[in-house]
Amino acid sequence: MPVQIEKLIKNERSEKITNVFQSIYKKKPDFFVRVPGRVNLIGEHIDYCGYGVCPMALDQDIFLAVGTAGEGKKLRLHNVDRKFEDFECELDDNIEISLENGPPKWYQYFLCGIKGILETLPKDQLQNLPSICVVVSGTVPQSAGLSSSSALVSAAALAAAHSLKLQLPKEELANLCARCERYIGTQGGGMDQAIAFLAKEGCAKYIEFEPLRSTEVILPTGAVFVIAHSLTNLNKAATGDFNCRVVECRLAAQIIAHKNSLDWTKIKRLGDLQKLLGLNLDEMLALTGECLKTTPYTKQDIIQELNTTSSLVDTVSLTPNTRDIEKFKLYQRALHVFNEAKRVKQFYETCKNAAGGEDTLLTLGTLMSQSHESLRDLYECSHPQLDKLVEISKSFTLGTRLTGAGWGGCTVSLVAPENVQKFIDSIKENFFKPLGVTEGFEFIVFTTTPKSGACIYVHNE
Numbered sequence: 001m002p003v004q005i006e007k008l009i010k011n012e013r014s015e016k017i018t019n020v021f022q023s024i025y026k027k028k029p030d031f032f033v034r035v036p037g038r039v040n041l042i043g044e045h046i047d048y049c050g051y052g053v054c055p056m057a058l059d060q061d062i063f064l065a066v067g068t069a070g071e072g073k074k075l076r077l078h079n080v081d082r083k084f085e086d087f088e089c090e091l092d093d094n095i096e097i098s099l100e101n102g103p104p105k106w107y108q109y110f111l112c113g114i115k116g117i118l119e120t121l122p123k124d125q126l127q128n129l130p131s132i133c134v135v136v137s138g139t140v141p142q143s144a145g146l147s148s149s150s151a152l153v154s155a156a157a158l159a160a161a162h163s164l165k166l167q168l169p170k171e172e173l174a175n176l177c178a179r180c181e182r183y184i185g186t187q188g189g190g191m192d193q194a195i196a197f198l199a200k201e202g203c204a205k206y207i208e209f210e211p212l213r214s215t216e217v218i219l220p221t222g223a224v225f226v227i228a229h230s231l232t233n234l235n236k237a238a239t240g241d242f243n244c245r246v247v248e249c250r251l252a253a254q255i256i257a258h259k260n261s262l263d264w265t266k267i268k269r270l271g272d273l274q275k276l277l278g279l280n281l282d283e284m285l286a287l288t289g290e291c292l293k294t295t296p297y298t299k300q301d302i303i304q305e306l307n308t309t310s311s312l313v314d315t316v317s318l319t320p321n322t323r324d325i326e327k328f329k330l331y332q333r334a335l336h337v338f339n340e341a342k343r344v345k346q347f348y349e350t351c352k353n354a355a356g357g358e359d360t361l362l363t364l365g366t367l368m369s370q371s372h373e374s375l376r377d378l379y380e381c382s383h384p385q386l387d388k389l390v391e392i393s394k395s396f397t398l399g400t401r402l403t404g405a406g407w408g409g410c411t412v413s414l415v416a417p418e419n420v421q422k423f424i425d426s427i428k429e430n431f432f433k434p435l436g437v438t439e440g441f442e443f444i445v446f447t448t449t450p451k452s453g454a455c456i457y458v459h460n461e
């Protein structure tokens, strides 16, 4: 199914973005694009290993006003938030996303989406591109683990696709966006882009990969999800931490493969290895214990284990920003991945079979807490402030975990309705106030319900 096209119902935000668009580009926008951020309920750092995850879309989103002009072949970008500079470039097939000078610029995420769409076009169509003018308005907190970057990449791709009259199925757009976001340098899985396009109002989604598919997850009555910001940020494209975890999982898969007489150079993900071996997750856990040592591996250890050369490890297993890493923890990362994949299945089954009531919520909460402990201890992608927030959250929640990539950003808590206010008050008092925060709480601790996925809006006349 292609992305839905709806009539725009005017509101303050659409009026504002229209006015900004008109004052800059001297014409009305032709259409609007909305792509939501997401909160992942469970299934962290396993999408890029090939395992299913369970996110839901947020109210907070990226909203674009877009206009095309017949000639010029230019992309022009303006952000209503003036801390983001304007940007302009030629629209052609050699858009460059240079990663040399520090963290990526905001517009480079946009360029990822544009590049992804332009790559699907035949050469002759590239000669006749229109100019695309865009005003961007974003409400997803940045570097908070709520997927502001994927929402921007996906919104850009959708704007380009609609400007060029391409009608792609949602799954294809999601896969394309997952691929083209890697131009920013991080080797993410496909969760964020998948939920951005496939989300449905009122339910979370169980998302599985290759082929990409999603199943509705009806959350049990009485389950309230609260997001809280740890007030520490991580831009995952600005450090090598994220890619380090991706390659640790890959190396774990390759060493287990090699020890089981498979061609390790053909294996990229733990999930693919599991399929090839035809084992279940418990058997994979046992095999991890047999094949991997618990102490860190040096690059030399890896070369020896795989009976190969440094240059083959560099090209087959590592990324440019992980080639100089000295120690890789393979056993701990694989243990997290297989156990987290099990928890996602249990979470999904629990929601599916939910008779309602306290037991269901307790089970879901326990799975979320276990997920956090595993991310903190085995995957080492938490942050002291996140751990503190999780500790403080224990009094009034059924379970709390970091959400998104980690190393900062937000937690998500499962809370019973009667405890929501008490929980929010206690976070304000015991977490935010000691940090000197006295206002703006609505942006850093809020309840959330599942919202719909990407949509295109056209004028209502």
Ligand code: GLA
Pocket (backbone or CB within 6 Å): 040, 043, 044, 045, 046, 047, 048, 147, 150, 188, 189, 190, 191, 192, 404, 405
């Ligand atoms: C980021 C990536 C996702 C996923 C999460 C961690 O958001 O973009 O693909 O790997 O981190 O679960």
